[in-house]
Amino acid sequence: MRTRSANILLALALIAALGLLVFWLLSMPRPLTAADIPQHTPDVANGERLYHAAGCISCHQPSPELKDVAADVPAGGAPLHTPIGTLYPLNLTPDPETGIGDWTDLQFVNAVMRGISPKGENLIPALPYTSYAHMKPEDVLDIRAYLAGLAPVKSPEREADITALPLIRRGVGLWKWVGLDTTPWQPDPGQSESWNRGSYLVNGPGHCQECHTPRNAFMALDTAKAFEGGPHPEGKGKVPSLRGLIERGRYTDAADLASALQYGEAMGYDKLASGGMGQVQRNISQLPESDIQAIADYITSLK
Amino acid sequence: MVSKISVGLFTAGALALGLSSAAMADAKAAIEARQACMKANGAMMKVMVPVIKGQAAYDKAAIDAAIAASQKACGGWADWWGDDTKPGGAVKTAAKAEVWSDAAGFEAAGNAYMTAEAAVQASTDEASFKAAFPALGKACQGCHEKFRQAD
Numbered sequence: 001m002r003t004r005s006a007n008i009l010l011a012l013a014l015i016a017a018l019g020l021l022v023f024w025l026l027s028m029p030r031p032l033t034a035a036d037i038p039q040h041t042p043d044v045a046n047g048e049r050l051y052h053a054a055g056c057i058s059c060h061q062p063s064p065e066l067k068d069v070a071a072d073v074p075a076g077g078a079p080l081h082t083p084i085g086t087l088y089p090l091n092l093t094p095d096p097e098t099g100i101g102d103w104t105d106l107q108f109v110n111a112v113m114r115g116i117s118p119k120g121e122n123l124i125p126a127l128p129y130t131s132y133a134h135m136k137p138e139d140v141l142d143i144r145a146y147l148a149g150l151a152p153v154k155s156p157e158r159e160a161d162i163t164a165l166p167l168i169r170r171g172v173g174l175w176k177w178v179g180l181d182t183t184p185w186q187p188d189p190g191q192s193e194s195w196n197r198g199s200y201l202v203n204g205p206g207h208c209q210e211c212h213t214p215r216n217a218f219m220a221l222d223t224a225k226a227f228e229g230g231p232h233p234e235g236k237g238k239v240p241s242l243r244g245l246i247e248r249g250r251y252t253d254a255a256d257l258a259s260a261l262q263y264g265e266a267m268g269y270d271k272l273a274s275g276g277m278g279q280v281q282r283n284i285s286q287l288p289e290s291d292i293q294a295i296a297d298y299i300t301s302l303k
Numbered sequence: 304m305v306s307k308i309s310v311g312l313f314t315a316g317a318l319a320l321g322l323s324s325a326a327m328a329d330a331k332a333a334i335e336a337r338q339a340c341m342k343a344n345g346a347m348m349k350v351m352v353p354v355i356k357g358q359a360a361y362d363k364a365a366i367d368a369a370i371a372a373s374q375k376a377c378g379g380w381a382d383w384w385g386d387d388t389k390p391g392g393a394v395k396t397a398a399k400a401e402v403w404s405d406a407a408g409f410e411a412a413g414n415a416y417m418t419a420e421a422a423v424q425a426s427t428d429e430a431s432f433k434a435a436f437p438a439l440g441k442a443c444q445g446c447h448e449k450f451r452q453a454d
Binding site for chain 2: 263275
């Protein structure tokens with residue numbers, strides 16, 4: 001009898017150990033390697049454009065403590081409140097100690113497109129690498145080149161206020177199996193060039209779906225309900241649907257939406273300032289008119 | 304004796320109920336007044352923006368009428384922000400808690416709006432109207448960004 005219960009205990013311990021091992025293996029970061037990074041001569045102007053399209057400044061804005069730093073410098077450190085705790089987004093200026101000056105291109109691409117820090121840890125998906133994963137690596141390298149040209153700012157790195165952060169990071173690794181789709185963005189040859197440009201900007205750098213698409217039980221984007229809107233990620237209010245914007249009478253046509261994205265509420269386009277969309281709209285307004293029109297062409301095609 | 308007590312209790316209860324529903328009616332009236340004010344401001348934008356975009360001719364009388372309608376609808380503004388009109392209260396509102404937690408910021412945003420509106424009202428021709436308008440649009444935008452909830 002005793003040997004039997006000892007055997008059961010041993011079996012249970014083995015199962016638990018095996019479970020831990022499987023968890024450990026499945027939650028390991030799966031980075032890109034040097035072979036995945038194309039040979040590329042960086043285009044800084046394109047990098048600046050994509051930096052705005054990706055909305056980097058919305059989260060990487062300077063901490064309120066950095067009084068001498070302009071609000072449009074991505075020095076990081078301003079608290080970002082999420083349902084799991086407060087994050088202090090990284091300093092994106094090329095300061096070698098507190099910024100990303102020391103990072104290699106591969107480290108940068110892995111952080112942006114795979115959510116893996118240079119130390120090999122999984123990053124919390126408040127950084128929308130789930131969308132950036134669809135970007136062209138060349139565009140990510142261009143953003144890197146643009147950031148490398150900014151004036152370095154000292155902005156001390158601050159660890160996130162999240163309970164059991166190392167375990168959460170491992171959990172994120174496991175979650176990436178369901179939540180991180182690394183398929184590169186594909187054009188639709190049946191659509192116009194502008195529509196395809198819009199589709200890329202919206203689904204890659206623009207990461208619109210992160211808020212405008214509801215999530216399933218695994219907190220992964222529910223792609224069957226793409227762009228249908230959902231609960232606000234900060235926990236209060238709702239994010240509106242982007243489907244049928246013209247059919248529902250929100251905008252008269254794609255040009256009207258383009259104008260709304262360019263000027264926002266300053267030109268009387270209601271509901272483009274609240275819930276964080278004000279920052280998004282400000283970023284979009286930095287893009288060339290053709291890109292804004294492309295975004296509008298794509299969004300208004302969503303029925 | 305018993306009936307006296309119960310009459311007393313009943314009266315007190317009815318009074319309390321009456322008072323609380325009166326308070327709720329006040330909150331409801333205040334929030335509805337805020338919404339009517341915003342609606343008037345929205346209507347004002349619909350008169351001004353087409354002129355800015357070049358889709359409508361400049362019409363000083365129409366602009367002045369829209370501003371007057373907004374000022375009439377928004378007249379009681381300062382009295383509409385009682386604690387019982389905060390988000391999460393009995394009456395639904397799109398105002399954010401920051402209206403009360405950052406009262407100084409909210410007042411500054413309101414003052415920026417008033418200054419911009421006065422400048423538009425003082426404009427006398429198309430050129431001066433077009434020069435004054437952007438500050439007004441920015442005032443709407445800036446206040447909604449900080450103090451209005453997402454849908």
